[in-house]
Amino acid sequence: MDATAQAGRPASSTDAPSSGSSAVDIRLEGISKVYADGTVGVAELDLTFAAGELTVLVGPSGCGKTTTMKMINRLIEPTTGRILLGGEDVTRADPEQLRRRIGYVIQSIGLFPHQTVRANVGTVPRLLGWDKHRIRTRVDELLTTVGLDPAAHGDRYPAQLSGGQRQRAGVARALAADPPVLLVDEPFSAVDPVVRERLQSEFLRLQQAVRKTIVFVTHDIEEAVRIGDRIAVMSQGGRVEQYATPAELLGRPANEFVADFVGADRGLKRLAVTGIDPRDLERPPVVHVADGLADARAAQERAGARWAVVLDDEDKLHGWLSLDRAVGAGTVGSAARRMEAWVPADASLKAAFATMLQHEAGWVAVLDGDRFLGVLTPESLHAALRRSVEGTVPETAGATR
Secondary structure, three states, X not given: OOHHHHHOOOOOOOOOOOOOOOOOOEEEEEEEEEOOOOOEEEEEEEEEXXXXXXEEEEOOOOXXXXXXXXXXXXXXXXXXXXXXXXXXXXXXXXHHHHHOOEEEEOOOOOOOOOOOHHHHHOHHHHHOOOOHHHHHHHHHHHHHHOOOOHHHHOOOOHHHOOHHHHHHHHHXXXXXXXXXXXXXXXXXXXXXXXXXXXXXXXXXXXXXXXXXXXXXEEOOHHHHHHHOOEEEEEEOOOXXXXXXOHHHHHHOOOOHHHHHHHOOOHHHHHHOOOEOOHHXXXXXXXXXXXXXXXXXXXXXXXHOOOEEEEEOOOOEEEEEEEHHHOOOOOEHHHHOEEOOOEEEOOOEHHHHHHHHXXXXXOOEEEEEOOEXXXXXXXXXXXXXXXXXXXXXXXXXXXXXX
């Protein structure tokens, strides 16, 4: 997504941010915000947001998560501490120049109502002095990337877009100058749940493509768990109670505040962030469509199993065969049933559990492409979840207490 390369000429100091498009880490060293009346908005925080990762700041209203994020691009000036982008101290840098190096997406989107979508997205490149051809090329590329057709939406005004389309345009505008850092403040809270889930999926897909260093603010723990590489749970007074991966946070909350905030159903939430481990799969008897039913029955009886997985002549999943149907002189293929309950090997335990419930099945097959790996049962799924919890070690942020 290097716009300079697309324009076919080298970058100049007016063309793009000096930091380039590569993701950088963000370090907050003793950052705090204390207001004139003595109110502590954010306690002294020592946090590192890893380059190329999506970090979520989550917590109740008034806990300082948006204030923390705004201090990164100096929309709010910190009272103490340093902000380092890729090792460079930007605490005393020119704020306007700093903000051109950082993409910013806000809850109300902030598109200029009197400008077209194309003009909105090209705002920062125009400020950086890009030529018109390069701006148009970049804008059309980004609109396509975020799922908006440049021909259909580029010349529309924000009022002519749906809420979800405006959010996509806002993300495109934040990415226009290819900044290494993206700050995102509750962008999906104003849309309905169906659109919100779709936008979250699109945002994750986009992050896989651009790999920016993203700081994302939300009050919704389920959203944080779904999209975050790491999560900082904040409490009143701008303190970080725990800074960990979603799996660590849900598996081992650092204290009672975190446990209450993530909810009593954190075990169910954890299903969504726990992948399928081949060690947790059960291996039932396997028979083939051309096998005789008598041989298939013998294989099931030897294994003490009431059913077997049926593969075709290319060892692809064909279906399943119950013991009570493995009778007579026919072949397995004539008696096998279709396998409805299956998930890919890279699915989460939540997806496997949902498939099990959807098909009212006692197990779900796991496939690596077309290759059958094994099955998950309620017992093995529970064992997988317990093992993932036991294997986590909580991390608590270095916030000053």
